[in-house]
Amino acid sequence: MKIKCIAVDDEPLALELVSKFIEQTSFLSLEAKFDNAIQALGYLNQHEVDLVFLDIQMPDLSGMELARIMDGKKSEKKPRIIFTTAYNQFAIEGYKVDAMDYLLKPFSYEEFLKASTKAYQYFENLSQQGSIKNGTNSKQEDYIFLKVEYQLVKILLHDITHVEAYKDYVKVHLKDKPNPILSLTSLKNMEEILPKEKFMRVHRSFIINLDHIDSVSRNVVNIGNHQISVSENYKDSFLEFMNKWLT
Known part of the structure; x- marks a missing residue:
């Protein structure tokens, strides 16, 4: 490349x-x-x-x-x-x-x-x-690398429950891991590299993995012990997803 x-x-x-x-x-x-x-x-x-x-x-x-x-x-x-x-x-x-x-x-x-x-x-x-979206990516490639301190760490996409903005970093919350991974990047970068059919930005500070949603109440998404608000700017796209989920 x-x-x-x-x-x-x-x-x-x-x-x-x-x-x-x-x-x-x-x-x-x-x-x-x-x-x-x-x-x-x-x-x-x-x-x-x-x-x-x-x-x-x-x-x-x-x-x-x-x-x-x-x-x-x-x-x-x-x-x-x-x-x-x-x-x-x-x-x-x-x-x-x-x-x-x-x-x-x-x-x-x-x-x-x-x-x-x-x-x-x-x-x-x-x-x-892009290969994932086009259906050409293999399961072995279903991951991203993130810079964590002085190394690149491989993260499986299906393990990510949600991503949270934190100053100049992001916190990547993982399934079955008590502590998130802290990476020096922006939420905007994460939004670009995460596949849109699986991940959705619902707040200026949060991206969620749609497969990990446990429940939804009003404008709040529940993922495990985390309650994540859906802000006004992202409400329409989230409601569109919910309508497809319910039909």
Whole structure:
């Protein structure tokens, strides 16, 4: 699998370095490079890109502003972002626009490869979930990998009862496990990689496994000892599921 990338940086040396790193990484494909975010935005509007290596401080349109524009687009194929910047004060803002990672200049190829491998794992999981939806995935592939501390942990999908947002992390609650797994990712990421026929977001802070619902009372879903509210924004889709369940 090749990940389609673009690099955006107004500093020529930094742009060339990132481009070189991309080209020497076997699972990355450099589709284009830009020295300003406005040109990059025009390209993104016309071409399908998986991953953007994006500097933050640029004239006219900053990398953070470009990221906000990309994050606001209603598309299932929005490119993911790895920020490359000399300023560490933007880390929190990076999480707000759902950045995949944050490389602080000057960074080594080892650091670049670590962030890129994280992206590769994400797109591989996404591809596997697409195979599940198309009925081509085997039982052995019915899983995802999550970053837990300094390792990737394999999680079987049928063991997940629900996923809960927790600051910059998610808590993944598992069947027959007293304590949830804490992973550094967002609920939005989890919503993208979990198969929609099995998992549903019912609240800004919760995704549930529909197979693990024990009972429903008013706008509350009961899964084991957990009571999870269905918020107003997600009520219609949940009611549609319930109507199918009852017929």
